[in-house]
Amino acid sequence: MSLAILDAREWQQTVDLRTGQPREASGPLADMVAGLVGRRPYPGDRDATCNDWVADVALEMVERYDPRFAFLSFSEQYYSLRHSPLTEAEEQARIDGAFAAVERFARESGFTVVVVGTGELVPAAVPVDLEGLDGLVVSSNWCAHYAGLYDASAADLEKLANHPAIAQVAAKADILTLFGGTAADGERLPEHMVAVKEGHYLKGTSLRRLYKIPQPSPVIPVSNNLGPVACLTDIRPALLNLLRTDKVALALVEGVGCRQFPLPYHTCANGRGWFAYEPGDGQFLAISKGRHSIFEHNGGYRYYQDDTDDKAYPYSGFFSEMPTGTIGEAIAARSIAVGNRSMFMHMLTGCDIACECFARNLYNQGVMAVIHRQDKYAGK
Amino acid sequence: MIRCDVCERRCPLGPDTTGYCRMYHAPRGQVEERFPDRWCAYATARMETIPFYHAWPGARCLVVGTTGCNFDCRYCANAEVVKVDPAGQQDVMLDVSPEDLVAVARKRGCRAIVFSVNEPTVSLPTLERVAAVAKTAGLVMGCLTNGYATPEGTARLGAIFDCVNVSLKGLSPQFCRNYLGVPDVGPILRNIQALARTTHVEVTTPVIEGVNSHELGEMVDFLAGVGPDVAWHAFRLLPEYKMRQEDYPSVAAVGAQVEAAARGKLNYVYFHNFIGSRWVNTLCPGCGEAVIERHSLGCGGDRLQAVHLDGTACPRCGAAVALRGDPDPATAKEACS
Numbered sequence: 001m002s003l004a005i006l007d008a009r010e011w012q013q014t015v016d017l018r019t020g021q022p023r024e025a026s027g028p029l030a031d032m033v034a035g036l037v038g039r040r041p042y043p044g045d046r047d048a049t050c051n052d053w054v055a056d057v058a059l060e061m062v063e064r065y066d067p068r069f070a071f072l073s074f075s076e077q078y079y080s081l082r083h084s085p086l087t088e089a090e091e092q093a094r095i096d097g098a099f100a101a102v103e104r105f106a107r108e109s110g111f112t113v114v115v116v117g118t119g120e121l122v123p124a125a126v127p128v129d130l131e132g133l134d135g136l137v138v139s140s141n142w143c144a145h146y147a148g149l150y151d152a153s154a155a156d157l158e159k160l161a162n163h164p165a166i167a168q169v170a171a172k173a174d175i176l177t178l179f180g181g182t183a184a185d186g187e188r189l190p191e192h193m194v195a196v197k198e199g200h201y202l203k204g205t206s207l208r209r210l211y212k213i214p215q216p217s218p219v220i221p222v223s224n225n226l227g228p229v230a231c232l233t234d235i236r237p238a239l240l241n242l243l244r245t246d247k248v249a250l251a252l253v254e255g256v257g258c259r260q261f262p263l264p265y266h267t268c269a270n271g272r273g274w275f276a277y278e279p280g281d282g283q284f285l286a287i288s289k290g291r292h293s294i295f296e297h298n299g300g301y302r303y304y305q306d307d308t309d310d311k312a313y314p315y316s317g318f319f320s321e322m323p324t325g326t327i328g329e330a331i332a333a334r335s336i337a338v339g340n341r342s343m344f345m346h347m348l349t350g351c352d353i354a355c356e357c358f359a360r361n362l363y364n365q366g367v368m369a370v371i372h373r374q375d376k377y378a379g380k
Numbered sequence: 381m382i383r384c385d386v387c388e389r390r391c392p393l394g395p396d397t398t399g400y401c402r403m404y405h406a407p408r409g410q411v412e413e414r415f416p417d418r419w420c421a422y423a424t425a426r427m428e429t430i431p432f433y434h435a436w437p438g439a440r441c442l443v444v445g446t447t448g449c450n451f452d453c454r455y456c457a458n459a460e461v462v463k464v465d466p467a468g469q470q471d472v473m474l475d476v477s478p479e480d481l482v483a484v485a486r487k488r489g490c491r492a493i494v495f496s497v498n499e500p501t502v503s504l505p506t507l508e509r510v511a512a513v514a515k516t517a518g519l520v521m522g523c524l525t526n527g528y529a530t531p532e533g534t535a536r537l538g539a540i541f542d543c544v545n546v547s548l549k550g551l552s553p554q555f556c557r558n559y560l561g562v563p564d565v566g567p568i569l570r571n572i573q574a575l576a577r578t579t580h581v582e583v584t585t586p587v588i589e590g591v592n593s594h595e596l597g598e599m600v601d602f603l604a605g606v607g608p609d610v611a612w613h614a615f616r617l618l619p620e621y622k623m624r625q626e627d628y629p630s631v632a633a634v635g636a637q638v639e640a641a642a643r644g645k646l647n648y649v650y651f652h653n654f655i656g657s658r659w660v661n662t663l664c665p666g667c668g669e670a671v672i673e674r675h676s677l678g679c680g681g682d683r684l685q686a687v688h689l690d691g692t693a694c695p696r697c698g699a700a701v702a703l704r705g706d707p708d709p710a711t712a713k714e715a716c717s
Contacts, residue, residue, distance in 0.1 A: 006655045006656035007655075008616075008628075008631060008654040008655050008656065008678070009628045009631075010628075010630055010631065010632070011630075011631035011632060011654070012656075013655070013656030013657075013658065015656065020675045020685065022658070044624075083460075127471070127472050129474060129475070131474060131476055131480060131484065132480070136484075136487040136488065141423070150487075151487075203421075203472060203474060206421060207420065207421045207445075207458065207460075207461055207497065208460045208461065209460065209469075209472055210472075302488075304424040304425075304440065304488065304489075307424075307425075307426060307440070307683075309438060309684050309685060309686060309687070311683075314675045314677070314683050314685070315655070315656075315675070315677060358655050358678070360677065360678060360679060360680070360681055361680075363457065363618060363620070363678070363679045363680075364618075365618075365654060365655045365677070365678035365679065366654070366655055366678070368655070
């Protein structure tokens with residue numbers, strides 16, 4: 001059973017992650033993690049100290065849990081550039097702050113830190129409204145470029161084919177072919193996936209104004225201490241290889257592409273064909289599992305269909321099952337995940353312990369720590 | 381110039397004069413919307429997220445909003461949409477007719493359309509048009525409101541909405557002035573009573589420790605007078621906007637105050653707006669059995685977990701549980717599937 005410790009500042013509740021039912025949890029590991037999250041309240045997604053929170057929590061976990069692998073995300077600059085009107089100098093300061101937090105973690109932990117930029121942000125220039133179609137358009141809050149299309153009429157498809165903002169309309173079969181799937185893999189794929197052009201974004205679900213959006217980057221930077229990797233799915237085997245000799249941390253620095261990456265790097269493919277990952281669950285999972293995950297995690301799935309009374313993992317957002325084959329599962333030694341990406345850290349990394357913000361649509365609710373494995377801890 | 385008759389600010393309006401909310405003007409001697417059929421966003425959720433705990437439990441709903449507000453709450457959670465000049469937001473607003481909005485709700489299998497981002501009184505004519513189409517389509521209409529409408533505006537809200545969650549934020553004139561930007565709570569109390577006579581009403585109170593927490597007992601007495609079955613949601617304040625740098629209220633302290641204030645006076649009392657709250661289940665007013673269970677994910681994220689009712693009655697003691705609407709979420713089928 002995976003335990004989730006929910007910390008709402010000076011108040012904690014421990015639940016079974018799968019059912020959400022309260023659980024009494026004690027023991028050296030649960031006590032250690034509960035104490036840690038209680039001491040370190042989350043400052044907020046766009047707070048200037050948000051990435052320092054990641055480094056601080058990760059360093060304390062390194063001290064107390066002694067992991068061999070750490071999966072980290074540094075996302076403050078992604079949230080701030082996306083939703084705050086910043087000057088160029090302010091944007092650069094945010095990005096510099098993220099890399100400073102990564103560098104501090106590396107220096108103080110002694111880990112070999114492999115840094116991946118998840119792709120550059122570009123100005124949100126042109127909102128695109130697809131609500132006038134006969135069919136159903138499904139887009140999500142954190143996916144600017146891709147939408148699912150269901151029950152499209154012939155008129156819809158013709159309209160989209162001539163739409164100046166549309167880069168691609170791909171049928172499910174085309175996506176399956178592109179990523180080598182069979183018909184059975186397409187259950188969570190939309191009937192069509194609509195992609196808009198760079199600088200354009202789908203509006204509909206984002207409450208806040210978007211200032212910057214992800215560029216559909218065909219390549220992303222990977223620090224060259226990992227060696228060359230052809231594709232983001234090759235990061236995982238290279239990390240596992242590096243773990244034979246080093247304690248390793250993978251640091252995903254979100255919203256940063258090759259142009260702003262301050263470290264020596266190689267580029268790797270960030271998708272396949274016309275499809276490039278945006279920073280998000282699909283990209284995290286492709287890196288974690290070492291294989292593309294667009295069939296399960298794409299911007300066009302009708303996520304609300306899973307929102308039922310008996311949905312498992314009620315504190316895990318739109319996830320209703322635990323992904324398998326993640327990198328944490330492949331590591332016999334101790335592993336941790338820390339990040340300011342809600343839900344992703346405990347669902348997508350597979351690490352023994354995950355500590356993450358519990359923020360929803362940038363509202364700061366507190367911190368959630370998930371303990372997947374209690375058997376590796378002997379106390380420290 | 382005329383006086384706006386929608387909310388109690390009763391702002392002067394003219395062809396080039398807008399009121400406090402900046403959503404109405406009077407180019408032809410009557411109150412008119414400046415931005416009809418314009419929406420800031422919509423998303424699919426369930427009634428518990430609004431929150432509605434006693435209206436159509438578990439029903440899928442289309443959550444919508446416009447922009448603008450007639451209050452100036454120091455802790456506004458949606459200030460980036462609500463506090464900005466609506467005219468400056470129009471480049472990113474969705475232009476969706478009532479017919480198309482209802483069609484979207486039906487395509488997504490929604491049983492309700494709920495207005496919850498900002499204050500519905502700033503977009504009343506648009507909402508009246510949506511309600512007309514929605515009701516023909518068999519959809520429920522719901523909203524959150526600050527309750528500061530005029531009696532005429534309140535009557536229109538009552539006609540539009542099948543369920544309303546009114547925010548009773550504080551009672552003292554000092555609190556109303558300093559934290560809400562309005563002179564007093566009188567219109568809100570009047571409107572809660574009026575709405576409760578015509579539609580389903582739940583009430584939400586964001587509790588700020590040491591600021592309005594001493595008024596909880598008085599609020600409960602008022603609500604008990606409206607009816608002991610009025611569901612009361614005490615919220616732990618999420619400090620946002622002008623209060624962003626302030627401390628989060630203590631869950632333990634506020635929870636104890638809520639319990640003490642409501643004990644024996646209201647049948648349905650909840651304390652939430654923070655992750656993992658244990659005070660989100662509906663307890664039978666007869667025997668205390670948990671008859672509806674929920675999870676609390678904090679701000680706008682509550683989830684239905686299980687309904688244990690026999691119809692609308694407690695399966696253990698048979699006492700009636702106050703509910704509006706069928707609690708069976710399975711009735712929400714996707715129209716397009």
